[in-house]
Amino acid sequence: MSVLDKPRVYFKGEIAWDPVTTNNYGPPDSGTFQAAAAYDEDACTPLLNNAPFAAKVAAFRQTAVDEIVSAGSWNPHGSYRSPFFNTAVSGVDAGNGLDTDDPFVSAPVNFTGMLIDSEPYGAWSSQLFFDDIAFGIAGGCHVSGRRSIRLNDRFINFNANPANNMIAGIASVMWQTCFAKDDGLVIDPHNSGVLAALARAMDDPAVAGLMLRFTTYRTVYYDDPTLANRSPAAAAAGAALQAKIRAGGFQPNPARSLLVGTLGLWRRDEVPTEACERALVSTMATIPGFNSPTLQTNAGPAVGTAFARVGAAGIALDLSNAIPCADRAGEKIDIGTLELVAADPAPAVAITTVATIPFSHYDRAAYEATSGIVDIPLAPALAAQLAGMDLSIKGPDGTTYLQEAPLRAVPSMPNLYANQGDRAHVEVQVYQRGAVAPAGVAVVMSDMAATQATHLAATTDADGRVQFALETGTPTVDGLVFQAGPDPVLPIGNAFNPLIQTYMYLRVLPQDEKIAALAPTWDNVHTYVLSSWEAMAPCMDNWLRLGDEAQVLAYAPIIRKLTDPANFEAFRYMPPTRDLTVGQRSLLYRFLDQGAGAVQAGTTEPDRVDIHKLSRAMRST
Amino acid sequence: MVMLTWKEPQGVFDIQRLVQNAIDLEFATLPPYLYAKFTILPGTNAAALALLDSIIRQEMIHMCLACNILNAIGGTPAVTPPHYPGPLPGGVAKGLTVGLLPFTPAAIAQGMAIEAPDEPIKPRVALAIGQDEDVSIGEYYHRIDIALSKLPASDWTVGRNQIGDAQFFQGQIFDVNGYADAHRAINQIVSEGEGTPVRPDQPGSPLDFQHDLAHYYRFWEIAQNRVLTQADDGSNYTWGAPLGVDWQAAYPAIANPQEHEFAHDPAPAQAAQAACNAAFTAMVDALGKAFAGSAGELGVAVRAMFDLRMAAMAALNAPLADGTHVSGPAFVYLGGQATTTQTEGAAA
Numbered sequence: 022m023s024v025l026d027k028p029r030v031y032f033k034g035e036i037a038w039d040p041v042t043t044n045n046y047g048p049p050d051s052g053t054f055q056a057a058a059a060y061d062e063d064a065c066t067p068l069l070n071n072a073p074f075a076a077k078v079a080a081f082r083q084t085a086v087d088e089i090v091s092a093g094s095w096n097p098h099g100s101y102r103s104p105f106f107n108t109a110v111s112g113v114d115a116g117n118g119l120d121t122d123d124p125f126v127s128a129p130v131n132f133t134g135m136l137i138d139s140e141p142y143g144a145w146s147s148q149l150f151f152d153d154i155a156f157g158i159a160g161g162c163h164v165s166g167r168r169s170i171r172l173n174d175r176f177i178n179f180n181a182n183p184a185n186n187m188i189a190g191i192a193s194v195m196w197q198t199c200f201a202k203d204d205g206l207v208i209d210p211h212n213s214g215v216l217a218a219l220a221r222a223m224d225d226p227a228v229a230g231l232m233l234r235f236t237t238y239r240t241v242y243y244d245d246p247t248l249a250n251r252s253p254a255a256a257a258a259g260a261a262l263q264a265k266i267r268a269g270g271f272q273p274n275p276a277r278s279l280l281v282g283t284l285g286l287w288r289r290d291e292v293p294t295e296a297c298e299r300a301l302v303s304t305m306a307t308i309p310g311f312n313s314p315t316l317q318t319n320a321g322p323a324v325g326t327a328f329a330r331v332g333a334a335g336i337a338l339d340l341s342n343a344i345p346c347a348d349r350a351g352e353k354i355d356i357g358t359l360e361l362v363a364a365d366p367a368p369a370v371a372i373t374t375v376a377t378i379p380f381s382h383y384d385r386a387a388y389e390a391t392s393g394i395v396d397i398p399l400a401p402a403l404a405a406q407l408a409g410m411d412l413s414i415k416g417p418d419g420t421t422y423l424q425e426a427p428l429r430a431v432p433s434m435p436n437l438y439a440n441q442g443d444r445a446h447v448e449v450q451v452y453q454r455g456a457v458a459p460a461g462v463a464v465v466m467s468d469m470a471a472t473q474a475t476h477l478a479a480t481t482d483a484d485g486r487v488q489f490a491l492e493t494g495t496p497t498v499d500g501l502v503f504q505a506g507p508d509p510v511l512p513i514g515n516a517f518n519p520l521i522q523t524y525m526y527l528r529v530l531p532q533d534e535k536i537a538a539l540a541p542t543w544d545n546v547h548t549y550v551l552s553s554w555e556a557m558a559p560c561m562d563n564w565l566r567l568g569d570e571a572q573v574l575a576y577a578p579i580i581r582k583l584t585d586p587a588n589f590e591a592f593r594y595m596p597p598t599r600d601l602t603v604g605q606r607s608l609l610y611r612f613l614d615q616g617a618g619a620v621q622a623g624t625t626e627p628d629r630v631d632i633h634k635l636s637r638a639m640r641s642t
Numbered sequence: 643m644v645m646l647t648w649k650e651p652q653g654v655f656d657i658q659r660l661v662q663n664a665i666d667l668e669f670a671t672l673p674p675y676l677y678a679k680f681t682i683l684p685g686t687n688a689a690a691l692a693l694l695d696s697i698i699r700q701e702m703i704h705m706c707l708a709c710n711i712l713n714a715i716g717g718t719p720a721v722t723p724p725h726y727p728g729p730l731p732g733g734v735a736k737g738l739t740v741g742l743l744p745f746t747p748a749a750i751a752q753g754m755a756i757e758a759p760d761e762p763i764k765p766r767v768a769l770a771i772g773q774d775e776d777v778s779i780g781e782y783y784h785r786i787d788i789a790l791s792k793l794p795a796s797d798w799t800v801g802r803n804q805i806g807d808a809q810f811f812q813g814q815i816f817d818v819n820g821y822a823d824a825h826r827a828i829n830q831i832v833s834e835g836e837g838t839p840v841r842p843d844q845p846g847s848p849l850d851f852q853h854d855l856a857h858y859y860r861f862w863e864i865a866q867n868r869v870l871t872q873a874d875d876g877s878n879y880t881w882g883a884p885l886g887v888d889w890q891a892a893y894p895a896i897a898n899p900q901e902h903e904f905a906h907d908p909a910p911a912q913a914a915q916a917a918c919n920a921a922f923t924a925m926v927d928a929l930g931k932a933f934a935g936s937a938g939e940l941g942v943a944v945r946a947m948f949d950l951r952m953a954a955m956a957a958l959n960a961p962l963a964d965g966t967h968v969s970g971p972a973f974v975y976l977g978g979q980a981t982t983t984q985t986e987g988a989a990a
Contacts (some may be wrong), residue, residue, distance in 0.1 A: 160855075160882055161851025244808035264937070270944065277812060
């Protein structure tokens with residue numbers, strides 16, 4: 022099941038993060054920032070649309086640059102792009118253990134996504150919109166595929182590396198997507214044994230395609246791994262970026278993370294969006310010798326949630342996002358020899374030590390070699406016995422760092438965009454110790470930030486699923502938490518923790534009927550549609566100056582294509598923030614149509630030509 | 643194959659001159675490759691576009707790496723736009739004449755000619771001082787490598803005007819602070835560009851399907867309209883799946899616009915060319931400052947590069963006086979006459 026099944030392809034490398042940080046602000050009255058806010062999250066509305074414009078755009082950009090140092094807006098010229106680099110296949114396992122001699126090893130892994138938060142102020146809703154990914158080069162040992170779903174981050178651990186205390190450098194996070202075998206997936210094995218094995222596995226009706234999972238960690242900002250929050254060096258780096266931006270040009274300041282990942286099988290009973298094997302959930306226990314971890318940043322390290330698959334021959338543990346780092350370089354904390362324990366569910370007390378895991382199996386070298394996956398052989402009888410027991414991982418002093426949550430409710434869409442008034446629902450797949458749950462399991466959905474005990478409840482059907490209708494009557498950005506079983510602990514009395522609970526974000530875009538009803542003048546289009554992106558994303562200047570009516574009209578066909586709702590999942594969709602409302606689109610398109618009409622009537626731009634027609638005519642002469 | 647004149651260096655200043663020649667050469671390949679790329683009709687020839695894009699990106703990176711080498715040994719890189727059609731800088735007289743050609747088989751054949759490998763690479767023997775020899779680009783770099791290896795440590799300066807990967811091309815550009823870095827840079831340039839001998843374990847050889855093919859073979863794939871494909875035993879290669887190259891799906895662009903007299907063309911075509919030249923000039927000027935160590939100028943150059951792209955789109959949609967042709971950017975350097983990178987008129 023999943024990447025914990027075999028065959029597997031391991032890879033490692035780095036990823037650059039180049040998000041625009043200007044939409045990370047709260048409103049001016051939130052106290053921290055002085056810049057005009059990009060969004061009112063309560064109403065899911067760009068706040069910039071409340072004031073006069075050319076000056077407002079300039080002021081927003083200026084303030085964003087001013088706040089590089091004072092408020093940590095580390096990348097006002099971000100391009101959203103997030104490419105892998107220095108990333109290659111590091112090893113494979115076709116079923117007989119780690120193999121670094123397969124011809125596929127060292128093949129490059131090429132990927133570029135657009136990093137977008139569905140809830141920009143927060144830290145738990147990042148997504149990578151992308152079109153495809155390629156392992157290896159065309160003509161050689163090669164895998165490429167179109168995504169079944171955008172990548173979503175999950176299980177973010179803000180206690181993964183307290184030593185790397187620069188912005189989100191303390192965090193690690195897991196990403197996952199899948200590639201359907203019947204939708205453009207290409208596997209060219211040539212002389213690679215592991216690719217031949219993956220290709221053969223596609224003949225299995227239970228296999229839906231390939232699953233990609235990776236963990237990013239040890240993030241570095243300003244290209245300086247020594248920086249720390251509020252340090253003079255960090256301030257100097259920010260000031261240098263300010264100076265560059267003020268001097269002109271395009272001045273992105275991408276961060277970069279290390280990554281390890283695995284490409285493996287995607288089975289039909291697995292949701293593509295996040296790990297759904299047996300979940301060994303973080304207890305947020307204190308590691309001896311370190312401060313206590315909390316949900317606050319700069320606290321002590323925490324062992325992050327891990328996943329396990331028990332097969333006939335052994336157990337595979339995904340510790341890729343689990344063991345925290347001891348230093349900025351990424352060395353793992355030596356917690357000692359860990360003990361994998363199985364216990365009958367309460368109230369029974371039978372406890373079995375399944376295996377021990379010495380540090381050499383989870384240290385940095387092991388982590389990078391097998392992307393954090395640890396395979397432990399088991400006697401077949403023990404493997405069968407574990408099917409009904411709860412797993413946990415303990416330290417040498419008996420501290421339980423990870424405890425299995427036997428029931429997990431996983432939403433089908435981690436970040437859902439809807440238009441106000443749309444009929445929307447979320448399907449939730451429930452798993453019991455990594456297998457599809459039976460009928461009759463209780464599931465509740467509650468608001469992440471609710472202060473009252475309001476929730477929706479349902480029970481699973483025969484396929485272990487429930488559906489919840491989603492409220493879209495009011496524009497908003499909402500976090501929704503899902504809990505399966507009889508004893509939900511949220512919404513009140515306990516803090517939400519992405520390492521522990523499953524969740525989704527719902528972003529409801531306003532209809533903006535009033536904007537749709539506006540006259541399609543340039544002033545209205547700029548004020549109510551384009552100025553927000555123009556202010557927030559100076560990178561757009563590279564392609565099109567959104568404050569220039571002539572340019573906007575000249576590129577009308579491209580703008581239409583890139584803002585087409587049918588292209589919402591595409592890498593190049595505009596705006597990258599995915600916050601174009603129905604009303605805004607209507608106004609924009611009427612303006613573009615009007616411009617096109619003017620062109621046809623000869624009132625503007627009489628020399629525009631059908632270049633395709635011109636090309637054919639020229640070639641035929 | 644492009645042949646360059648190699649004159650055995652007598653000291654660090656001679657090596658600086660040889661590296662500057664390499665920089666000139668890397669830069670000179672960009673306008674022809676960009677012209678071919680720009681003239682592909684939008685939404686067509688995706689595979690060819692991707693291959694050209696990958697080559698262009700790597701030529702930019704190679705130029706940056708060569709500048710890093712030159713800066714590390716005390717030189718100051720110059721960015722000198724050549725004239726097209728014309729010989730490549732440092733090229734042997736009566737050698738290849740390189741032009742700005744639209745996306746056609748001729749443009750791709752030209753790319754292959756520029757990048758043609760010297761296979762096997764000639765033995766690296768030292769020449770007598772003052773002796774000239776005509777060598778391939780790959781051999782030229784290898785000889786620079788040997789010359790650099792002989793420089794004393796005192797000829798290297800750590801951190802001098804280096805272009806790193808903090809902003810652009812992560813993982814592909816790196817500081818050159820000594821010979822080891824320079825050697826790594828040259829290996830990258832040669833393996834990605836001209837390529838290395840035909841061996842499965844050589845990055846950049848057509849039998850190395852673990853890494854991107856060298857530029858020559860990527861041009862060859864476009865020319866053949868096929869994917870160069872590994873034989874299953876790894877010992878050879880064949881022509882695989884089609885790439886979907888459609889030579890007809892290109893703008894009807896003239897060749898060598900530097901020789902065209904735009905004064906007789908409609909105003910939009912003239913305005914678009916003016917915008918192209920202004921953006922190109924701004925880019926060249928900013929690159930010169932960036933390689934001289936001016937912080938932020940690389941970002942200025944990149945912004946100008948985007949302006950050039952937008953201006954090129956406008957130019958390719960502005961018919962010339964004959965009503966049947968258009969022109970891509972002429973890549974004319976205005977020599978300080980350009981004062982703006984604005985693209986007003988680019989959308990005309």
